[in-house]
Amino acid sequence: MKKWAKALIICAVIAVVAAVITFSVMSYLNPQPKKWAVEGDGKIEEMDYEASLQSLDMMENTWQTAVPQTEIYKLITEHFNAPLPEGKTEKKAIVIGYDGCRVDSFRLLANSKKSAVNTLLNDGGEAVFSYCGGVNYPAKNIQDTSTAPGWGSMLTGVWADTHKIYGNGMPKEIEPRTLLLSLVEDKVIDSSAFYVSWAGHFSKKTATYINEKNYIEANNINANFKRALNDTGTAKNVLADLNSENCSDFIFLTLEYTDHNGHGTGFSLQNPKYVNAFRNADATGADFIDAIKARPAYDSEDWLILITTDHGGINKSHGGPSFEERITFIVSNKAIVE
Numbered sequence: 001m002k003k004w005a006k007a008l009i010i011c012a013v014i015a016v017v018a019a020v021i022t023f024s025v026m027s028y029l030n031p032q033p034k035k036w037a038v039e040g041d042g043k044i045e046e047m048d049y050e051a052s053l054q055s056l057d058m059m060e061n062t063w064q065t066a067v068p069q070t071e072i073y074k075l076i077t078e079h080f081n082a083p084l085p086e087g088k089t090e091k092k093a094i095v096i097g098y099d100g101c102r103v104d105s106f107r108l109l110a111n112s113k114k115s116a117v118n119t120l121l122n123d124g125g126e127a128v129f130s131y132c133g134g135v136n137y138p139a140k141n142i143q144d145t146s147t148a149p150g151w152g153s154m155l156t157g158v159w160a161d162t163h164k165i166y167g168n169g170m171p172k173e174i175e176p177r178t179l180l181l182s183l184v185e186d187k188v189i190d191s192s193a194f195y196v197s198w199a200g201h202f203s204k205k206t207a208t209y210i211n212e213k214n215y216i217e218a219n220n221i222n223a224n225f226k227r228a229l230n231d232t233g234t235a236k237n238v239l240a241d242l243n244s245e246n247c248s249d250f251i252f253l254t255l256e257y258t259d260h261n262g263h264g265t266g267f268s269l270q271n272p273k274y275v276n277a278f279r280n281a282d283a284t285g286a287d288f289i290d291a292i293k294a295r296p297a298y299d300s301e302d303w304l305i306l307i308t309t310d311h312g313g314i315n316k317s318h319g320g321p322s323f324e325e326r327i328t329f330i331v332s333n334k335a336i337v338e
């Protein structure tokens with residue numbers, strides 16, 4: 001065989017091997033989860049945002065009467081401090097977070113194939129509008145409509161004027177403690193778990209809860225902060241916990257599908273990738289609820305199940321003061337509005 005022909009074959013083989021390796025690595029890092037698209041996705045009618053929110057008839061309140069996202073803290077605290085209902089022997093709670101999920105995504109629920117939000121509502125739960133940023137729209141927000149301040153306000157029950165998490169990359173002091181730490185340290189519960197894939201939570205020097213994670217480890221507190229590479233990994237970690245006999249009493253998790261696709265291709269129902277991201281997040285959330293209901297001890301456990309988001313989004317970003325970024329949601333398997 002001619003030298004140049006040999007060289008050509010070797011080059012071709014190397015190219016194919018390189019392509020296979022690249023594809024495998026990319027699939028591992030950024031897996032394409034199951035598709036839950038339904039007929040009509042990608043053809044969602046564009047609506048004025050206010051009209052869009054008004055069309056959501058599953059909501060118990062209006063966006064004008066939205067509750068602060070710190071309500072999450074209150075709901076969990078009240079749940080664990082309330083007496084056990086008749087026939088129950090153990091309290092449990094989970095917060096299923098869809099990062100960067102615009103509340104108008106609820107327009108997609110009418111024809112979802114598999115949805116955690118629909119499951120909770122069908123089981124007698126409630127959905128409400130909530131807000132991030134420290135104050136409801138249209139007053140100027142006091143903290144960024146970003147990831148760290150949003151989840152931080154839910155986990156500590158206060159806004160940035162107290163927790164000082166004004167934006168991402170600002171490590172919180174130990175105080176105010178998150179529920180993941182305080183509930184366990186104060187012996188309200190035995191264990192908690194924080195499942196994420198975003199490194200900004202507790203996996204780098206500038207991460208929001210890096211000080212708290214170090215404190216938890218130094219003091220042998222039973223709060224498990226676990227980061228996976230992606231949402232598939234997070235789901236695996238959550239399911240392994242839920243499927244274990246003595247699962248964590250309080251689980252807080254975030255899925256990045258919606259935020260990731262919003263930044264990449266646009267926070268919009270006219271964007272099929274964003275629609276698919278919501279479908280994937282909500283189907284994954286439904287897997288968690290299925291796992292909870294399948295627990296052998298489920299009948300004797302008193303579960304509070306919450307679904308929420310840290311902020312909305314507009315175009316390809318968030319952090320700012322727009323209507324689309326400010327209004328969020330809380331869905332619960334129990335009554336939220338008294």
Ligand SMILES: [Zn+2]
Pocket residue numbers: 099100146147148259310311
């Ligand atoms: Zn976020």
